[in-house]
Amino acid sequence: MDPYLTVDRPLGVTYLDYNATAPLRAEALAAMVQVLETVGNASSQHAYGVEAANHVATARRRVADLLGCSAGELIFTAGATEANNLALHATYRGRRIVVGASEHPAILETAHACAPGNVVVAPVSRDGAVDTVAAAAALATGDVDVVSIMAANNETGVLSDLSAIVELAHAAGAVVHTDATQLVGKLPIDLGELDVDLLSLSAHKFGGPQGVGALFVRRSLRLAPRPLLHGGGHERGWRAGTANVAGIVGMGAAALEAKARCSLEAEHSRQLRDRLEKSLLAAVPGSSVNGSTRPRLPGVTSMTFADTPADAVLAAMPTVAASDGSACHSGALGPSHVLTAMGLSRTEAESTIRFSLGYATTEADVDHVIQAVPAAVAHVRNALRPVVKMSSRVNESRSILPMSNTSTDR
Secondary structure, eight states: OOGGGOSOOGGGOEEOBTTTOOOOOHHHHHHHHHHHTSOOOTTOOSHHHHHHHHHHHHHHHHHHHHHTSOGGGEEEESSHHHHHHHHHHHHOOSSEEEEETTOOHHHHHHHHHHSTTOEEEEOBOTTSOBOHHHHHHHHTTSOEEEEEOOSBOTTTOBBOOHHHHHHHHHHTTOEEEEEOTTTBTTBOOOTTTSOOSEEEEEGGGTTSOTTOEEEEEOGGGOOOOOOSSOSOOTGGGTOOSOOOHHHHHHHHHHHHHHHHHHHHHHHHHHHHHHHHHHHHHHHSTTEEEETTTSOBOTTEEEEEETTOOHHHHHHHOTTEEOBSSOGGGTTOSSOOHHHHHTTOOHHHHTTEEEEEOOTTOOHHHHHHHHHHHHHHHHHHHHHHHHHHHHHHHHHHHHHTSOOOOOOOOO
């Protein structure tokens, strides 16, 4: 069976929101079901417990193979948010933390919680790249504990120059952590070559289940754990709690598939993404792509449709599942901090939609979106046009009224 035709599409909705969560791979689901039908706590010493522990060990090796590290350097967590928290809490020693302005809230909020008043936020350029000059200036003071820069941005897909960051940080005696949630499973990674000290990931971004992830801690770092939860010595003392065997097994199965198919799936996503971008840029006046001048994830595009509220566009095309920002920002009142950090105005940021494709996206999916978006944008712009005209008339009428002597100061 064609692996790109195995994902259910409920109610005829085309799914282009892989950066929020990728569809569960069939191999991951099958592995999880098999484990759920067995019994055993991975910490128990009897035969059932040993069987569960063996499942966990196999999954750990598979995730390690995907990352190019040792299985003993991985700590299973409930996801990248927990892994990020563990990483920053363990590496902060009372000096400063350097982060990028476009980091995920799981880094930004954790950094400020760990080190109130001691967080340096490195700006990003218009194309989404972290300002390495600013990062170097912060590191030059010699009082930085950890630098945390994401491997790939969740909204724009822009890839960070981690090698340059590592070189700067290590020269200054700082530890380097990267939130690689969006990178892992989508592009090849080899921790034998990329010399970061810690790395966070989530299974559900590359076809594993939600609610499980991992933290890589390089063995040579000899970092003492600072657990967020207390009550057991699981995961070598890094986190308490019974292992989520089924989730971990599903993650391992997804990692095995992602490792085998990564290059093929990356090219598949890149070709579809490029066709989507080219078509929408040609069909929608006033459209642009954010971060397009930088290396990006193969399946992500952040597109701004000038003066057209993204939430209204999405509402006008209910058969397309995309995002007007990170899923973790859903319901937020303000514009995307990633886009405003890149220099976009509030209006531009609020007129931006993220389309993210992946291993199960089809040509037909892209065809549908290419048809749906221009129609939705035109619909919204036409609906807004009378409002703009009315506003203009009100302003004109006000301009001929006598000046009021009433002060607006309070």
